[in-house]
Amino acid sequence: MTDYAIQALGLSAGYGGREVLQDVSLSLKSREILCLIGHNGAGKSTLLRVLFGLHRPSAGTMRIFGQTPANHTPAALGGLGVALVPEGRGVFPDLTVEEIFGLALWSASVPKGEQRERIEEVLEVLPRIREFRTRRAGTLSGGQQQMVSIGRALLTRPKVLLLDEPSIGLAPKLFQDLIRPIAALRESRGMSILLVEQNVREAFAVSDRVLVMRSGQFIFEGAPGELDDHTRLMELF
Template sequence: MSQAQQRPALEAIGISAGYGGRAVLENISLTLGEGEIVTLVGHNGAGKSTLMRVLFGLHRPDAGRIRVFGQELPNHSPAALGAAGLALVPEGRGVFPDLTVDEIFGLALWAAAVPKQERAERIEEVLTLLPRIRDFRTRRAGTLSGGQQQMVSIARALLTRPRALLLDEPSIGLAPKLFQDLLAPIAALRDSRGIAILLVEQNVREAFAISDRVLAMKSGAIIEEGPPSAFSDHARLMELF
């Protein structure tokens, strides 16, 4: 689908944010279209994770507006955003180490108010997308490898059947092949369900392979955007940072 044909899944308009009076984001605007995969790149400290937190209602912006599927929500909280079809896979995975995978899934389904009669079907959906989880779903998350924990974190987000997904640095601590294995089902979701994906990622080669657009961020501002081919020259990419 071309960008011109896409309805916005997520829009940020003039977002500024910071911590304790220190500005981190300055007048950022971006659009993520339905069925589009956009990768956000930038140096450490550019503000990428802060932007993702603002978009998902985990940090209140100092200025700006956010629309989700054309609506400005009166309560821009994670719960309200989840109900509107947005999900976040946070940096660092954020799994509960003392809970089993099945318990984490049950908690996610309960928090999303998914009816009990639908829960088994939801779990089977994510296990079909990420079948390796079947091998360790009864284990406590704290005993899993980094790659297994990342699968659980992604699966937990997908249990809500989101229409837009925010992924913050999913490759951290993962071997390149495992990261490829995680990206493949995510890209397949875009193709089969039209899920929009905003991906913050340092492993640009793998991320660009599934992306429609790239946004480059520096010092709290988006400084350039274009197709992945425009950023394929490594030297050119490094110039931006």
């Protein structure tokens, strides 16, 4: 197996003629947790959307575990083991948690005989979901909705998990309780994780490497410890 989960070369993308990503190249190693930070509007979410097939790049190529996707679509990328937890959670407020999970399993074509096992796997990682699995998502707190969004992605048993700003709206302690078991999946399942996050303290604590993005380009790559100096970090922003 290749040493890389994702290899993206020369990606460019934008909206309505406005370029957001400019010749971006990124490598996510197998079993690596890579943290991507940058100011608002730097292009981080656009990059994740491109990597998951939600937005087609105007230039560039991608390989997932050494394979080139047949099509640049979420179905094709998902088939190669990529899952996305979007910014803003994106749960259906009128559906119960069980219904959201059922819809995700159906969408991923998981056989009925295997669905209970998949749900139990998610509940082992995020056990608090058991407390509200019969409630409608719209009645849940922000932290609970984030658990549901992450759990929905984990149902597909992804090899690569893309997390877009999971701490938004969460207290620091709640985010810590959420990110630690997700990071542990790197060891238990060999998962690779690309984490877009502004809570740098907690994100750096679980990450192997950091990328800083500014205006659609990477301006720094290194170990989290290289940015322990707050002044240095602010200079990059």
